Amino acid sequence: MIIWDMETPKKSQFEDADFPATVKSLFSTHSTPIAKLSGKITWLRPQEISKSPQLFPEKLQDGQIKQGLLGDCWFLCACEALHKNKLLLEKVIPPGQDSWIQSGCLRCRFWKFGQWVEVIIDNRLPCISRRLCFSRCRSEEVFWLPLLEKAYAKLHGCYEMLWAGQVAEALVDITGGLADRWTLKNYRKNNEKNDHVSFSEKSKFEVMKDLKDKSFISCSVHGSTKGSYERAEFHAFSVTDVKQIVGLVGDYINLLRIRNMWNRRCWNGSWQEGSDGWNKVDVVVAAQLMSLAEEGEFWVEEQEFFREFDEMTVGYPINTEGHILSLLTGKSLCHTLQISGGWVKGQSAGGCRNNSSFCSNPKFWLRILDPGEIVITILQKKLDSSTKNGKTCRARDASMHCPDNERPTTDALQQKRYRAIGLHVWKVEKKRFNLQKTVAKPPTISTECHTYDREVKLHCDLTPGYYLVIPSTFMKDEDGEFLLRAFSTSKISLSAVKAAHPLTKFEESGEGEWEIIHFTDSWIKGKSAGGSRNFQTYSTNPRLPFSILSNTGTGNVRITLCQENCDGQFLPIGFHVYQVHNSKNVNQASCQLVDPVVTCVPHRYTQEVTQLCSLTEGNYVIIPSTYLPDSEAQFTVTVEIKIDRKPFQCQENLGQIINEVSYTSVMQR
Incomplete structure (x- = not known):
């Protein structure tokens, strides 16, 4: 443990001119509730907050995550993945920084659009009355979390830019991997009068039980309907344990342990302390389960979980070799490729298949060498801040996580952060083929609709051969950059279809790809x-x-x-x-x-x-x-x-309209 010498000259410590200890690093628009803190925040170094500051805890429990006044539960939930995985933690906060107090700086790393980028910060942290006002660890002598939060705020521009977001996005940013969002709304719609969980939901419970020690699981509440939760709308939680126990009558009871990083009571379900749920199990078992629930944690039964929560986020496990594992089979997706691209207005922003210009979208060849499982994703760059009513606003959607009573009230809530994007894949049997006829047929696999997500993905088994991959926006002439990624259990090849001389049909040109x-x-x-x-x-x-x-x-x-x-x-x-x-x-x-x-x-x-x-x-x-x-x-x-695949080019039109999800239904998603 490092004890700071208070007599060490402060001027020898690093001060980050790019992210200064000023209001500039706190606010962008003053449009969120933390704007009321303006003028009350002071910036202090760890040795000015604690007598014996540590970067990491000696006991794991001391590093447990607690949310502060900033509505960034989505990022802090994702940080739980680092809290339980040392390899990932060392990837994000590289080891060998023992002089972080003396030097006054820390190096952190985040995955951004295909590569790991380093963010260097000084260790001055926002405080009110000499206490951290944003995130903190259970032990206030531990500083890895508030420093990482500061680095993430610097990456985004300021702390206020972290107000509300998607857990899945933060998970990708700190792992470089993949995360799935599973909606639970269909369960409630189809089972309003049925207490039994549908087969698909049972499958998800089994997945959670298998992944609880391998990956990170989050859940969230979006709506404001009355239920078992209190003041938890638009808030993200972490799932810390999944258990199947035997009840008093010999039946199986499926339970999930959930943590609220506010570290306060927000649940009135049947398994809260003193409720009827505990009467279903032996008193010894009940005592054991209650003892496992730490501060801010509560138990929820499976049926209650699927009824009361709106969404789950599950991170793909990453093994010690750094390979992503399939959520469906557990197999290693060890063959990984990525390639960047973009939609350019008037050239390659053809829109969805409703548009005759669809063929002008960027096209890629995916070659599968052996039968295998594959995940194909398209990740788009975030839209620039837009201006409305003279103010710069950030867009959010209804599934972004921040407390309902603390949400911004500006028009930013109604704006899109991303374009609606989709991904279509066709298997192509011959090198010489007609693009019009190919894309007029149903794709081999595709996203169900265009959605306003940062990343959309396809998870499937594909047979060997060549596949034509076309990412698109829903509306035509929308500029944007994207990253196409492929993760496979078998050998693959990924390349862009390069532009050649305009031809009326697909033909080979002289150069290879x-x-x-x-x-x-x-x-x-x-x-x-x-x-x-x-x-x-x-x-x-x-x-x-x-x-x-x-x-x-x-x-x-x-x-x-x-x-x-x-x-x-x-x-x-x-x-x-x-x-x-x-x-x-x-x-x-x-x-x-x-x-x-x-x-x-x-x-x-x-x-x-x-x-x-x-x-x-x-x-x-x-x-x-x-x-x-x-x-x-x-x-x-x-x-x-x-x-050995040759480039192709085509300027033919589709010739027919292919029905796809309407723009209205996408907007209502």
Whole structure:
């Protein structure tokens, strides 16, 4: 435990000029309830708040999350995933920052639009009467949470920008993975007079029971109808346990333990303390369950849960190798690719299939090598702040989480944060085909409708072959950027259909296509900064796997290593490529004894090094390195692989209107 010396000169500590301790870092529009705190907030460092500040707790319970005056329960709920997963926590708050108090700064990392970005903050925190006014841990000597909240506020522009949001979005931002939102409204609609849970809801309960120790689960209340909750509308909770117990009459009782981060009573259900639900179980079992419920937690029976809550958010588990696991099967979706794109007004913003311009939308080839499970997602960039009635407002929808009695009253609640987007996929049997006839047929798989979500996804099993993937907005001529991601249990290839000369039908052009893979990682002192092959620590460097799916001739792979600029100084960098035989990774202990198939050395003092090479079909791993061990920097590796699919272009119209969800129904979602 670090004890701060109060006599240490404060001026030696870092002060972040980009996120100063001023009103600028607190408010954007003064349109939320925290605007009333203006003039009351002071900024203090941890040693001015606590006598013995710690970054992380010695006891797990001391780091438990508590919400403050800011309506960011959606972000704090997602932080529960870090609280229970050390590997994820070290990804977001890199280790080796023992001098965070003396230096006055902390480095945090968030996943943003396809890559991990570093956010550096000073440790001055908003306080009222010398106490933290926003998030805090159970022990006020623990500061990882309020500091991470500050870094997330800096990423968004200010604290007020964190007021209301989606748990699923925050989960993706802190894991780089995936999260599903499951609506529970259909259950209430179809079972108003039926106390039994439908089959689909029972399946979800079984999923929750299986995932409780592997992933993070959240639930939320959106409506304001009378029920078992008090003052919990538009609020997110975390599900901390799922149990199946035997009742007094031998029946099974399914229970969920739920935490309210306000840490106060908000539940009047049948399993609150002293209620009738406890009469269904033995007194010893009841006492054990009650003892497990900590401050702010309560038990809910399965039927009551599906009746009273509106939505669940479930994060996809991530294993120790960093691979996402399927929510449906638990299989590792270890083959991951992503590619960026955009809709441009008048060129490639064709709108949905109701528009004759649909074919002008960006198009991508997805190649499946072996039968397998796959998740395909389209993630859009957030809309810029819009101006209405002379004020800049942020858009929210009804499913964004913040307390009903604390919601903003401005027009911002009625505006969209995102475009309505959808995703359609067709299997294409031949290289030469007619686009009009292809998209006029029902897609192999597609989203049910266009929705105003940041990310929409398709989860399915696909047979080997080529698939045409077309992401679109519902309305035509809507500009926007997006990231197409694919996670698969089998080998895949993903590439953009590049523009060629205008043709009336799909025809092959002379140039091939290239798929692009991006890796973002860091060399961290004492952990992953192993240095060059001259040093025994070389094997600790990051390993970046990729595959060549088919032989496409000489010069078929281009690899680029780019390091971040740190005050104009560059480290000497280089990389080696090793072939992986028999689907096994290069052995960490012997990789220095194996001859690389590609070398980009000697190490050079430059921001970027590139190597064009020829690789045959197979599995490979890239090991980027600095020359000397313990040299820290963040880097990106880009792998461009030539593939055997030829580009196509078409300017034909659909010729017929395909009915899709109406704009009105989308708006009412």
